[in-house]
Amino acid sequence: MTQADIVIRNAQILTMDERAPTAQSLALLGNKIAAVGRHEDMADLIGPKTRVIDADGATVLPGFVESHLHLFSGAYGRRFLQMSEIADLEAAKTALRQFAADNPDEGLLVAQGTTYELLAGHGKDPRQLIDEMVRDRPVLVLSFDFHTGWANSAALEQAELSRGRDVGAGSEVVVGPDGMATGELREKNAIGPVRALRTSGGREMLGNYGLEPETPPTPEERAQDIAVLKEGLAFCAAQGITSIHNMDGNRYLLELLKEIEDAGELTVRVEVPFHLTREKPLSSLDEASRLAADFNSDKLKSGRVKIFCDGVLESGTGVLVDEYANQPGHRGEPIFEAAHFNKAAIDIDARGLQISVHAIGDGAVRIVLDGVQAAQEANGKRDARHRIEHLEVVHPEDLPRFRELGVIASMQPLHVPGVMGLPLEPAVSVIGEARLPFAYAWRDVIETGADYAFSSDWPVVRVEPLVGISAALTREPFHPGVPDQRVPLMQVLEGFTWRGAFAGHMDDRTGRICTGMLADLVILGGDIAATDPKEIPGLGPVMTICDGQITFEATQGPGA
Structure with a gap:
């Protein structure tokens, strides 16, 4: 009998296949799932070159399908100042000034992930608040949803938005009663002119x-x-x-x-x-x-x-x-x-x-x-x-x-x-x-x-x-x-x-653990069904397999 490349055993396998929703063990051959079932069902598939992985009772799932993300901007954005954990202006000031010092040659300082509340309700326009953090260099702070940005005076001036302008339907450069831009930029056509000030990268929204x-x-x-x-x-x-x-x-x-x-x-x-x-x-x-x-x-x-x-x-x-x-x-x-x-x-x-x-x-x-x-x-x-x-x-x-x-x-x-x-x-x-x-x-x-x-x-x-x-x-x-x-x-x-x-029109090939499907799997660090929902993020993953290839393995991975 043909020997498997990988056998995973001692697992809590949630197959997502209603015909056989759970299993204990599975075998992979090439980029396909060769067998799914009980421990003893895999014995004849294990040979000298088979990697046998002991899941130690942990959950095995079909590989996660991330059906809505922005790959390039997500990866590139990790280079920007991350503000999702910053809750007050003083902490934002400290972080932004340090980011400016760490990036002395950048034409536009970009921070992302902030809440709508951070720059609201202080009796000043957003541009004035950001000016108090960094005044002499253009700054763009992006909301967590990327649909709104806030710019300081230097950025607005260089982007020729200080007094606002028509940026097309669905977008807006917000202008205050004094005829000056408040610094709030709604949607891509308003944010774009400020983004264009970048002097490095620039393809983060590729x-x-x-x-x-x-x-x-x-x-x-x-x-x-x-x-x-x-x-x-x-x-x-x-x-x-x-x-x-x-x-x-x-x-x-x-x-x-x-x-x-x-x-x-x-x-x-x-x-x-x-x-x-x-x-x-x-x-x-x-x-x-x-x-x-x-x-x-x-x-x-x-x-x-x-x-x-x-x-x-x-x-x-x-x-x-x-x-x-x-x-x-x-x-x-x-x-x-x-x-x-x-x-x-x-x-x-x-x-x-x-x-x-x-x-x-x-x-x-x-x-x-x-x-x-x-x-x-x-x-x-x-x-x-x-x-x-x-x-x-x-x-x-x-x-x-x-x-x-x-x-x-x-x-x-x-x-x-x-x-x-x-x-x-x-x-x-x-x-x-x-x-x-x-x-x-x-x-x-x-x-x-x-x-x-x-x-x-x-x-x-x-x-x-x-x-x-x-x-x-x-x-x-x-x-x-x-x-x-x-x-x-x-x-x-x-x-x-x-x-x-x-x-994604791929359910005939991926998304379930059953014989003949493409070998896309994730092994967690415990039994997800027995874990307090608040503790689920701590389960790993400890191994990811895509198309039969191990694409991630934690330092303390599953036993072999």
């Missing part, structure tokens, strides 16, 4: 807006970009991730990843979309079709179109059906108007491509659902698996439409107000009491029978799936009268494994 590099990168720049991607892939593999769905991209990014794949160094499966922005004509979708044809392997593929329909609720750029609770008369301005989105959805669907839309507010969610319905009426219904990304607020009338239209709800546990220290404000006040029961309503969505997936949105929040799993299990109602929207452990695990694979 592919985020779907544009190719303005000038061809030099061989040195290309090598640097590949190094950044490898760092990001290795970091993801260390979290037990074996597949990622990137939420931005272009041909250049795919070519870099293809070079990594050809060198045998693509340690995580990657899916990259074509990014359709408001400014691009629908004829640009020809490139989306070309990308789908040119990149279509089990390790690297395209085939999806990413669209932004709105911004975020905290800055007032999310789109709601009814007015904002804290801004009477304001509903938000969609980035894609309904008629425009319908045309795009019909065209994308007709090409056999998948649609993936950032839609935060219930108004944007409705625009997307209407667009998918228009596409089905025009093209006929198929197994398209179109997706709504984030789904922070849903109108109750639209809840059943997810199942009816086959739209996947892609949701992020670490986005919920109050989860793991995330502030309740301004989200709760923006959403308002009438809508709060329909905000982050995971259980309500799932109970309709809709397909769903859980993910992170790194670098907006931490990428570690175990942290997301813990957050999903421990979230509390964030306001009196709001229903408990937690879901059971197995449903959460499904959302991070086979349901993510389903969202």
Whole structure:
């Protein structure tokens, strides 16, 4: 009998296969799962060259599918000042001044991960507060969701934004009563002119807006970009991730990843979309079709179109059906108007491509659902698996439409107000009491029978799936009268494994542990079902296997 390359035994295997949901041992041969079952079932598969891994009673899962992240900006962003743990202005001042001293030649100092509360409610404009931290050099502080930035006076002056200017629909340079920019920059077109002040790097948002590099990168720049991607892939593999769905991209990014794949160094499966922005004509979708044809392997593929329909609720750029609770008369301005989105959805669907839309507010969610319905009426219904990304607020009338239209709800546990220290404000006040029961309503969505997936949105929040799993299990109602929207452990695990694979049209090959599937696995450092949900992040992982290859192994890995 053929000998296995790897046998894992003495494990609590959660297969995600309803036909045989648990097992004790499994064997890998090449890049496939060769057998799953009891300890004794593997005896004949063990030979002198077989690596036998004793899981010591720990959980083994299908490799985590991270179905919503930004790979390049996540990896590159680790070079910036991280402010997620900074809660007051004095600590921000100390950190920013030290960062400035450590980077004396950088044209723009970038900090990221801050809350909306840090620079609010102090009786001064954000630019004035940042001026008090660093006055003589341009500074850009980015919110944790990357949809809002705050700049100091030096940055605004150099970017020619001191008195504001029209930056297009869906974006805004906020101007105060005195006619001067306050420093608050809402959405990409407002933040972009300040970002352009960088004198090193500058490609940290590579592919985020779907544009190719303005000038061809030099061989040195290309090598640097590949190094950044490898760092990001290795970091993801260390979290037990074996597949990622990137939420931005272009041909250049795919070519870099293809070079990594050809060198045998693509340690995580990657899916990259074509990014359709408001400014691009629908004829640009020809490139989306070309990308789908040119990149279509089990390790690297395209085939999806990413669209932004709105911004975020905290800055007032999310789109709601009814007015904002804290801004009477304001509903938000969609980035894609309904008629425009319908045309795009019909065209994308007709090409056999998948649609993936950032839609935060219930108004944007409705625009997307209407667009998918228009596409089905025009093209006929198929197994398209179109997706709504984030789904922070849903109108109750639209809840059943997810199942009816086959739209996947892609949701992020670490986005919920109050989860793991995330502030309740301004989200709760923006959403308002009438809508709060329909905000982050995971259980309500799932109970309709809709397909769903859980993910992170790194670098907006931490990428570690175990942290997301813990957050999903421990979230509390964030306001009196709001229903408990937690879901059971197995449903959460499904959302991070086979349901993510389903969202990426890979569920026939990955996402479950059963014979014949691709060998994507993660071994944890304990029994997840027996662990206090708050302690789940401490379970590891201790080993990640992608396509039959060990892509991460902790120093104190599982026994052999």
